[in-house]
Amino acid sequence: MSRVLALTTDLPYFPGRNGHDHFNLRHLATHHEVGIVAPCYDWFPKPGVENLEKFLSASFLWPRPASPVTLIANEDIAGELPRFVQRLPATLRRRVLDRLVGVDGRPDDAYEKLAILANCAPQLLAALASGHWDALILVQTNIEPWLDRLPAMGGKLVYFHDVRSDYLGRAVPVAGMAPISIGQVAAIRKQEERVTQRADVVGFVSELDLQRARRMFPMDAVAGVAPIPVDTAYYHPPPPDFQRDPRPIVLFTGHLSHPPNVDAALHFLDEIWPRIRARAPDAVFQTVGMVPAKSLQDRMADTAGVELHANVPDIRPYFWNASAYVVPMRYGGGVRQKLFEAWSMRVPVVCTTMAAEGTGAVSGKHCWLEDTPEAFADRVVSVLQRSDATPLVDAAKVHVEAHNSIASAAPQFEALVQRAVAIKKQAPVKVLYDLRWMEIGKAGGIEQATYELISSIGRLDRRNEYRVYAPRSTCSEWEVPRGFNIRFAYSDMGERGAEALSAYCANQLAEGLGRRPVMTPVMTTLSKYHHLDFDLVHAVAGYIHPDLLGFPSVLTINDLQHLHYPQFFTPTELEERERLYRASANSARHIICISEYTRQDVHRQYGIPLEKMSTVWIIPSRSAWVALPERSRRDLLASLGVTGRYLLFPAHCWPHKNHAKLIEAMELIEAELPADVTLVMTGRPFPAGHPAAARIRDWKQGARRVRHLGFRSPREMQALIQGCTALVFPSLFEGYGMPVAEAIIAGRPVICSNVTSLPEIAGDAAITFDPNDAADIGRRILELVSRPDRERALTDAALRRRSRFSARRITVETLSIYQRVYNELYGD
Structure with a gap:
């Protein structure tokens, strides 16, 4: 079962409008979870909307309130544009506005469609945050501007109701309606071509439309046909007790503001109806549909024997009363659903050849095809005079059941949806590393481990795609392998301010032009997600940022230190950390724990199932594997003033690192x-009040026995680790213990705490101690420095163990998790 989200500017309620979309979604909902994002206006009939929502698993309808969601882009700018901008010609301001909001070169209705999205943006954001969607359906090609605000989530299916540029290119002038320009037709054609390049799958209502589209523009998307379905159980012949109007009624139905329908009705009134009335003076022409155009209302008011029935709640009685159903269309696109409705209700149909395009109709078998006013009128009069139409309506009923009933047509739409999901499943995975928190030098070993992971992935993976969202300064010195498909997006205030300024200018221009401002913070957020272009988030710092919680994610939990040593955190830090960590652990699709200790701890503390977590060690710095020449190492140490034997403790001055207890032991x-x-x-120097600093000052030999070198360069750290007698690490709490791993890779003995993850990482290459017992720490130090055989044994153990820290092995394990989660999203 897939989760499918439909996006449309026209809510497909039934009875009402866009019935074929309604029926396609209704059938889809029998096998999948279906949600919808759309406007729902007050004048929509309540029963029709209720019928839609009965089968949906979720509906996100504007203007209903949407669930609040944390925005990734919430900067806002107030003020007014400079006066000289306001005095620029309106055409120039409109051009700049269209460029700012991304609809330049689009058809005239593109801004209107974007304004509808701006209304629905909170609902769309809530839909995206509600969980992963396997497919996104965009109904009709004029919704194309929405593609610029959609994330990479889900296979994209765009359903063509018609090939607009084709039928508008064949349009005839319609009274009371402005003709469409050649430039607009060209813009619509380009829009339709863009759709076929950007979607994964495009669906057409007939083979005829598909072939027209293929002739008009190249298509990158997979293309298929999903015929229009009708509910043949709903559109049934009149019930036995129906009291039929005895008058000879000729019926035409449709959306009565749609130019092809308006033209058809006017053409019928002008050219065909007078001929019918001359021979059948008691005949009545009924036009039934939504929102009739004024030109049509005026013409019908001036014509004898006609009736206009607008916005009726149930159209079926009009079909049951009709003696003949007419579709005198001269141009149009797609397929006329009204024909299938008439056939299903066994009403004789007279239509033009053009009106029957894509239906499979055979003249004289399913309906009568007449293309001149004279022949059309003759055929209608013949039907009204009770010529036997039983064979024809029976054949039409069989035809519609076989080709356009929900059971026969809607599965083909479902197949297109499933094809879009399958294409997305086979696509490269796009992984986003959210590193907004990463300020150089402030996050300890996580910085280096993250850089090493991404770099190692870059050396191994040439298929998938990667994105980094981080401060510019963090990424400025990164060296990524050649051929690595990676993109950087910057989270600094400058970049966010530029985005906010662009939105502000667009909104100010829109207001000055009398247009609805569309670049709200929610729209800017949607644009940001689209720009980041990711399928999965990998949050490596223990939590997922709230504005990404709704997206599929892999979470790395380094430790839950705050639950074991809450005294090391301020109340604010403790509350925030616990809130973010717990919510992230529950939200993540899979959790990487950097040690088995952490995995078991997360299971105990948060109740996360063990099968939802994997233990994957972090990658030590690649420099740890590079042995410095002895002379270079000796010179570097001498430049630091380090001579003789020394124990190395590389750590920031955080409380859990336990510096004071180590000084006490010494x-x-x-x-x-x-x-x-x-x-x-090494590491961040002690502040004046740090207990370790006080101990060094109070110890007479402190200045001679202890040296704090502060932050050192990577090359200097190489020399210090490779030249030490042993690494000593008295930490009270570690999720991993990077210095321990780097010492083992360098073949150096380790003396470390016997708590949390450290015994797991160090293995048999370490002597362990109780970090709360200074005497025990001291004994273990003496055991090593006083016994050369012990030092040699630990060195040998370290050299045997170092392969456990292979970057390739750890990277392959991480990549397999990405692929596993992605496969699970799309149905594996």
């Missing part, structure tokens, strides 16, 4: 510690 073993052994620390 002080306890001062008398037994060989004179040439010192402790070297």
Whole structure:
């Protein structure tokens, strides 16, 4: 079962309008979850809307309130445009506005369609946040501007009701309606071509329309036919107790503002109806439909023997009363659904050859095809005079059941939807790394681990696509492998401000031109998601940003330290971290835990099933694998003032790193510690009130035994790790322990805490201790520095263990998770 979201500017309620879309969605809902985003105006008939919502799994209808969603773009600018801009010619301002909102070169109705989306944008955003949609259906090609505000989510199917540029190119002048220009027809043709290039699948209502489209423009999308369905159970012949109007009634139905219908009705009144009335003076011509054009109302008011019935709740009684049904159309696109309705209700049909296009109608078998006013009138009069039409209406009924009933036609629409899902499933995965939080030097080892993961993926994966959303400064020095399909989008205030300024200018121009402003923060957010262009989010910092929670995600949880040591966090930090972590863990499609300890901890603390999580270690810096020449290493250490044997502790001055307890342990073993052994620390220097700084000051030998080098370059860190006697790591809590991994890769012994993930990462390449017991820490340090055999044994163990930290192995495990989650989204 797939989740399918339909997007349309015309709500397909029934009885009412766009019945074929209604029936297609109704059938689709028997096998899939179906939602819809559309405007629902107050004047829509309540029963019709209720019929639609009965089978939908979700409806997101404007102006109903939408569930609030966190916006990714919520900057707003107030003020007015400079006066000189307001004095520019309206045509120039309109051109600039169209460019700013992305409808330049589009047909005249493109801005109107965008304005409808602006109304529905909160509902669309709520729909996207409600869960993953496997397919998005866009109804009719004039909705094409919406494609610029849709995320990569779901296979895209666009359903052509007609090939507008084809039938408008064949249009005839219609009284009371402005003719469409050659330029507009060209713009519509270009729009339809863009649709076939941007969608995954395009559907047409007939083979004829499909072939017309293929002749007019090249199509990148997969194309297919989904015939118009009608509910033949609803459109049935009159019931036995129906009291029929005894008058000879000629019927025409349709949307009576649609130019082809207006032209057909006017043509019939001018050229055909007088001929019929001359021979059948008691005949009545009934025109029934929605929103009749004024030119049609005026003409019917001046014509004898005609009746206009507008916006009726049930059209069937008019068919049951009719002696003949006429479709005198001279141009138009798509397929006339009204023909199928008449056939289903066994009403004799007289129509033009053009009106029957795409229906499979055979003249004299299913209906009568007449193309001159004289022949058309003669045929209608013949039908009114009770010529036996039983064979014809019986054959038409069989034909519509076989080709256009819901059971026969709607499965073909469903097949197009499933094809769109299948195409999306086979497409490359687009992964977004949300690194807005990453400010250089402030996030510890996560920064380096993230860079190493993305770089390693770049060396291995040439199929999928990657996006990074981060501050410009974070990405400015990244070196990505050649041929890596990666794009960067910047989250700095400058970039966000430029987006807000563009939206502000567009809205100000729109107001000055009397147009509805469309670039709301919600629309800007939709544009941002479209620009980022991702299928999956990989949140590597333990939480998913609230504005991405609704999208499929892989979450990396590094640790839940805040639950074990809440005293290390302010109340605000604690509340925010717990809220974000818990919501993210519940929302994520899959969770990567950077150690088995973390995986089990997340299971215990949050109740996340173990099968929803995988243990994937993080990738140490590639520099850890590069052995410096001995002379270079010695020179680098000398430049830092580091001589003799030393223990290395690389860590920021965060409380859980436990610096003070290590200094206490060093002080306890001062008398037994060989004179040439010192402790070297790196990372953020201690603030004045840090307990470790106080201990060093109070210890008489502190200045000689302990050195804090602050932040060092990657090359200097290489030298320090590769030259140390051992890495000492007294941390109270680690989700992984990157320095431990880097020391093991360098073949150096490790002395570390026996808690959380550290024993798992260090394995047999470490001596462990109780990090809360200074005496135990001291004993383990002495065990190593006083016994060369112990140091050699740990060095050998480290060299055996280093392959466990292979970047390739870890990268392949991560890529397999991306693919597994993507396959699960699209039905594996």
